[in-house]
Amino acid sequence: MSLLPKNVRTRLTLWYVLAFTLLLLFYAGISITLVYINLRNNLDDQLQQDYEIVENLIEILPDGSVRIESEEDPYFYERWFEVRSADWKLLYESRPFSGKSLPPVSQKEKTTDGIHFHSLKLKNDVAVRILSGKMNIEGKRLFVRLIRSEERLWSELNGFLLLMLIALPVTILIAGFGGYFLTKKFLSPIDEMSAKARRIGEENLKERLPVKNPDDELGNLALVFNEMLERIQKSFLRLKQFTSDAAHELRTPLTAIRSIGEVGLHGNKDAKQYREIIGSILEENGRLTHLVDNLLFLSRADSKAFNKRLAPLELKSFVEDAAEFIRPLAEEKNQTLAVQSENEIMASADRALLRQALLNILDNAIKYSPENSIIIIRVDLSESNRALIEVKDNGPGISEEHLEKIFERFYRVDKGRSREMGGTGLGLAIAHWAVAAQGGKLTVESKINKGSSFKIIFESYK
Numbered sequence: 001m002s003l004l005p006k007n008v009r010t011r012l013t014l015w016y017v018l019a020f021t022l023l024l025l026f027y028a029g030i031s032i033t034l035v036y037i038n039l040r041n042n043l044d045d046q047l048q049q050d051y052e053i054v055e056n057l058i059e060i061l062p063d064g065s066v067r068i069e070s071e072e073d074p075y076f077y078e079r080w081f082e083v084r085s086a087d088w089k090l091l092y093e094s095r096p097f098s099g100k101s102l103p104p105v106s107q108k109e110k111t112t113d114g115i116h117f118h119s120l121k122l123k124n125d126v127a128v129r130i131l132s133g134k135m136n137i138e139g140k141r142l143f144v145r146l147i148r149s150e151e152r153l154w155s156e157l158n159g160f161l162l163l164m165l166i167a168l169p170v171t172i173l174i175a176g177f178g179g180y181f182l183t184k185k186f187l188s189p190i191d192e193m194s195a196k197a198r199r200i201g202e203e204n205l206k207e208r209l210p211v212k213n214p215d216d217e218l219g220n221l222a223l224v225f226n227e228m229l230e231r232i233q234k235s236f237l238r239l240k241q242f243t244s245d246a247a248h249e250l251r252t253p254l255t256a257i258r259s260i261g262e263v264g265l266h267g268n269k270d271a272k273q274y275r276e277i278i279g280s281i282l283e284e285n286g287r288l289t290h291l292v293d294n295l296l297f298l299s300r301a302d303s304k305a306f307n308k309r310l311a312p313l314e315l316k317s318f319v320e321d322a323a324e325f326i327r328p329l330a331e332e333k334n335q336t337l338a339v340q341s342e343n344e345i346m347a348s349a350d351r352a353l354l355r356q357a358l359l360n361i362l363d364n365a366i367k368y369s370p371e372n373s374i375i376i377i378r379v380d381l382s383e384s385n386r387a388l389i390e391v392k393d394n395g396p397g398i399s400e401e402h403l404e405k406i407f408e409r410f411y412r413v414d415k416g417r418s419r420e421m422g423g424t425g426l427g428l429a430i431a432h433w434a435v436a437a438q439g440g441k442l443t444v445e446s447k448i449n450k451g452s453s454f455k456i457i458f459e460s461y462k
């Protein structure tokens, strides 16, 4: 189980505080180091000055001992230094502070040429900074050590450290509170969105999430969510419309069957009249079956239950076969079904689905075209070099306002006429889906009184 709090706001604040603390510690570390280096450099500068002064004031007496000129100078009362000979013997010592003694000259001091600085702690825990240097005075080589206490350096550094120790937690606390309120402010749109989203249901699907700033990430999230709601609302409305249309369509033949049955029950009829009544009932039943078959087809299409099997298909023989199948319907109206195909054209298609689409289009062409007219089925290549099947009729045509809607489910230009002819308003919706399912496109061109042309254009051809 994660130890991190579940609340995003607290988590963000914690991360922020952690990052901020690390940054502050890093900054404090660098500052303290710089302050230390600066203070130590100051101390070294002072030692260096002392060294130069001492160098100018050393006087070598004839017996080889060392004297410091102007020894009375108060400056020297407070300076701690010693002068040794080249063999490290103490020649002079100024030690203003009693009880403090320097350790013997170290190997490093002995071997280093010129000036050398180092810090050390005396026995009584006093930290000192030592400058050791070798100099030539009147041809004599001398070793000088100057000592200054580091007490002030450490007290200043400790003061600075204390300041940091007090300021750091206070700053972190302020940053933490600031961070918490900032994240609260920034995340408040999410709270508003989730409260709104929780209230959106089936009955108020048209409502949308608030979008405060469409340009930021949260605004973008709300926009994407709203687009999704739009899609859900549309498909919900489509489904609702489809269910109500389907119920309506089913009611018509059912009412017809009921009325015909009631007429049959009424009074005495002869065998011929009963046969007519049964015939009418069977006819309505046929319509019902056709409608239910179409509804089932679309429901399977919607649930993607079709196993499409795309395979190379030779279009000329395929179209001739479909035309042969539907020709009896055309012959009833004395219409001519003509197949035009010059070249052998192959397409990648699902034979059963394509047949269903083509038969629906041909059925419409026969249904809506006048008697004695010609319906042409052309197999060819489109302008963009794709396989194409065109069904062209000399029927009444479809006006522009209806043209874009005829592929919608249950859409009919003339409801009464379509039903009279056994239409369900689903034929073109099915054809459109079946062609699209194979990666193709079903288009229509039509003008009132100038006939219609339906084109199935395939994705590719071989």
Ligand code: ADP
Binding pocket: 360, 364, 365, 368, 369, 393, 395, 396, 397, 398, 406, 411, 412, 413, 414, 418, 419, 422, 423, 424, 425, 426, 427, 428, 429, 452
């Ligand atoms: P229906 O079962 O009513 O034929 P469709 O989905 O097959 O339903 O067609 C939708 C509507 O498009 C039809 O009602 C008809 O008004 C119009 N339509 C389809 N094909 C043709 C055509 N070849 N000529 C004229 N109108 C057509």
